[in-house]
Amino acid sequence: MNKRKRVHDHEPRPRASPVDQEKARLRRSIAEIGEPSRSQVDEVLREITDAIVSAHEEVRPPVLETISAVVFEQPHKIPLLSFLVDLVNRKLPSFSRTVVEMTHTVIADALKFGLYRKLDVFLRFAASISVIDGNNVEELIADLAERANDIPHLALGHSLYSAAVFATLYRLNTGAPMNERIEKALLAFSPVVECDASEIAPFYGENAPYTGQFSIVLLAEAVRNAQAEGWPTDFLLKASRLLPEITDEDSKETHRFPAVQVAKADELVPSRISRHEPLRPPIWTRIYLPRDGIKTVPEPNTIFAQLLRDVASANINQMDFNRKEVTRQLITLDIFFESTKFAPPGVAFDELVNFTDGRSTIKVEDVALEAVLDQMFRLPSPGFPTVYFDTILIEACVMAPQAIAPVLGRALRFLFDNCESLDAEVYFRVIEWFGHHMSNFGFTWKWTEWTDALSLPKLHPKQVFMRELICKQVRLSYPQRVRDVLPSEFVGLVPEISEVPEFSYANDEKVSAFIKAAQESVERGLEAFDKLREAITAEKIGQEASxxxxxxxxxxxxxxxxxxxxxxxxxxxxxxxxxxxxxxxxxxxxxxxxxxxxxxxExxxxxxxxxxxxxxxxxxxxxxxxxxxxxxxxxxxxxxxxxxxxxxxxxxxxxxxxxxxxxxxxxxxxxxxxxxxxxxxxxAQLVAAEAAESSAPAQPEQKLVAAPPSEQEATTEVNELNAQPSEENGAEN
The missing domain is CATH 1.25.40.180 (Serine Threonine Protein Phosphatase 5, Tetratricopeptide repeat)
Structure with a gap:
């Protein structure tokens, strides 16, 4: 018997046109620029340059959109993208001119609509493009720094200052000298924060592992330290070194960057409400403090640390629609900076003691995970549901278990050891995250390290932490599964749960009659309850009404x-x-x-x-x-x-x-x-005020992959991951 055939069974699938194929190839190449591949970065730059120059006219607008998206979502790639624009300019100046015009338009619109995060990254991009006549770019940086000095007590002033600082670094990285007006304005800034750091610090109290400080205060201190050191930018990638045969003496056309007028401080558009923007100036969260004299993350009052945290946070916040890509970018962040500033990827902490010859001990894994935890522990509320950060950390352990698991284990031990100093909200976020994480790696953990905490009082934070963590695991699994992986000392913390809830009135005939009647029909159930109520009333005669x-x-x-x-x-x-x-x-x-x-x-x-x-x-x-x-x-x-x-x-x-x-x-x-x-x-107040006052909607961002998942979908993804990773390497010492 012949099977019934569908109409389209033998029709060939539509084939993408050569132009569409060229678009897809170029967009992918630009989106993945600088990432590990079979080709060297210099070869990739040449290939992309030649492809853009020889591309069909219809291909260039999508390429421009991709460059714009990558700049916004992955600002750590700005040095490579700006150098790519320089390379293309030598063969096709019209394309580079279009990039400059696009950058100018985005910056002007960002100021107009209050999109200061977009202003920040595109100003860096403009500052790092050497084929731009830089006078107006530097004037814009100086204007923003001066406006920040006019409103040092407002979040808007903090945003403008941050944008000016980082754009200055990228400008200096091109070889341009320090602009005196910019330097004066940056050094004059003295941030004013109208709340106590301890109010929103993840750790506080007499026994806190460190004193919480506002990130903007540390940034201003980092700027003063950088000025004292001669404004170093040796940590930024010098993309021009990848192609040493191309020199500044090569003939190239420069492009004018039109002046951008910055309104007076009291006339600037307030920052538009964004789910990842903090309600209060953020605190700098530290997890990997120096140990045995070894620093695995740079000190927060250095400009290098500030830039690393900024680009890592940008990845997390701007690419929330693709957690796997976020994770991949974070754990390879070091390849977009000068290699001498990082220890080799995956090197064990114990091996760093041998780095006595001046080699860097900064671990990219520590930098990345600390940035994720900084976002997760942000108070009064994180920018996303905490399950989003959970999935990033889970993905990191899946992608690079040998490198990430030990680093994650050090973070968890630090948090447990200092849980008496944790803010209550952060305390419960840690339990939520750790419970999710362990459920994805077979509930394995070196529980014996916490044996001493079993003797602490019932209400002690460490006792409650262990009890609630185990309870969370039971919620995500079942009691016997958890008991099987726990040492005998901890089994007593597993709650007893019967398969069927105990019904106190199971043997009461009157109650059973009511339940049976209700199952037959609601009307009969109502009638049966009247009789049941009369019986209960008769039994309670002579007792209090309560x-x-x-x-x-x-x-x-x-x-x-x-x-x-x-x-x-x-x-x-x-x-x-x-x-x-x-x-x-x-x-x-x-x-x-x-x-x-x-x-x-139960x-x-x-x-x-x-x-x-x-x-x-x-x-x-x-x-x-x-x-x-x-x-x-x-x-x-x-x-x-x-x-x-x-x-x-x-x-x-x-x-x-x-x-x-x-x-x-x-x-x-x-x-x-x-x-x-x-x-x-x-x-609620801010959203209502913005809805009432704003006449211009926020411009949608160019996304490279897909729309962000809902909180419910994100939670489902966590549960679906349960069967995927190995039970090993979830978190090691």
Whole structure:
């Protein structure tokens, strides 16, 4: 019997035209410029140059778009891209002129619309293109630095100063002398920050491993240090050295960069709201402090450290639509700087003690991971859901396990050793991240290193950290799977979970009759509950009214939970169908919450999901949940309790005043909870103000790959990774 054939079974697939194929090849070559490949970088530069020069006219606009996208998303490639423009200029000046015009337009529009991150990177690009007549570029840098001095107390002033500093470095890297006006303005800047660093520092307190400092303050200090050292730029890649046969004496046409007018400080457009821009001046997070006199990351008050953190953060923030590409760029960041400034990739920390001959001990892996953790620990809120940063770190271990796992292990040990100094919000973010990470590598970890912490008091931060971390692993797996990988000393921390929740009224005939009637039809269930309520009332005659209310609440809510215990969707259905019973018979919402969490006491995370269905049906208010969580110590200091307080915030200001766990928890929880609520209110105000006042929408950025995933999709990706990586090399010492 002949199978039925589809219409298109034998039709050839449409073949891309030669022009489209040429576009794709060139765009990929530019996007991957400088990355490890079979060809040397100098050969790649020549090939791309020749391809652009000989390309069809239709190919050049897409090439221009790709250059623009790479500059914005991967600013560490700017030295190579600017040199590429110089090379093309020798054979096709019209294309280079178009690049200069595009760069000028982007910079002018960025100032006009308040897109200061775009202004920052494109100003660097303009400063590093040697075929540009640099006078107007330098005047623009000087103008921005002077405007920053007019508003040193505003985030806008900090953004302008940062843009001027980094553009100056790239300008100096072309061989241009230091502009006196720029130097004077940069050195005069004295940032003013209107909040205490300890309010948003990831570590604080007497035993903090270091004193938190604002990044903008460190940048100003780095500028003064750079000036004292003669403005070194020896860490920037000198792309011209790749083709030594091409000299500045070669005939080349220069292009005018039109002047860009910078408005007065009070007339500048405020920065547009962006999800990755901090609400407060960011703190410089440090994880890899010098050990045994060995520095694996540059000191934060050096211009090299500031530039590395900036380009790494740009990759993370501007390429969130492709976490794998972000990871690949981060762990190969060193090849876009002078090689002598980094230790060989993957070198073990113990081997660095032998680097006594002046070789650099800076590890690109440490630089990259510290930048990711800096973004993850940003307060009051990170720029993306924390699961995004989780996936970057997971991908790093998958791509380069031998190089990344030891570095990650050092970070985790540092965080655990100093968890008593952690801000409460950062504390729970670490648990969330570490739990996700371990679930992707077979839950393996050198637990015996933490054996001493088992003897600490129950409420000690390290005790709670271990307990909540194991609980998180159980949520992502199941108890026996976790027990199998834990040393015997830690098995006692694994919560006991039965396959079927215990139903307290399983042997009560009246309750069983009500459940059976409800399963037959909602109407019969309503009638059966009337009889059940009468029976309960008769049993409680002579007792206080509160006892009667508690009994009715417990029976009704526990029965609903039992009916919906098969899944959250079942629970949702039964809550909706029997909502009238809850509404008519329970007046104290605390009794409803208590009954739900008691039924799901062995799986409180499931109880939280069921509780949310009661909120959706209007049976429980957010304020009641906040009051419940803050009045239950074990829940309050758990990762689940923190999640719940992040979802429900009504009445939080009043509830936090009643928190009473112990001094350490009380102070940190109150501070973190109120800060998080205030931050959400601030975001809402800013978004509303921008929507009302702004008449020009933000320009969409050119993306090279795909649209960013939703938070739900990102979370799904974390779970899907569970079966992919090896159980080894997740985090080593």
């Amino acid at each position: 006892e009667l209310d508690k009994a009715i609440s417990s029976v009704l809510v526990s029965s609903i939970c039992q009916l919906g215990s098969r899944s959250v969707s079942h629970a949702s259905t039964w809550v909706k169908q029997l909502s009238s019973l809850v509404r008519d018979n329970i007046s104290d919402q605390q009794l409803t919450i208590d009954a739900i969490m008691s039924f799901w006491k 799986q409180p995370w499931t109880g939280a999901l069921v509780l949310n269905r009661f909120v959706i049906e209007g049976l429980v208010s957010s304020e009641s949940i906040v009051k419940y969580v803050t009045s239950h110590k074990d829940l309050l200091i758990s990762n689940l309790g923190w999640e719940m307080l992040g979802r429900y915030e009504e009445g939080l200001e009043e509830a936090v005043q009643d928190i009473s766990v112990d001094p350490w928890w009380d102070e940190r929880l109150k501070k973190a909870l109120l800060r998080r609520k205030a931050a959400k209110a601030q975001v």
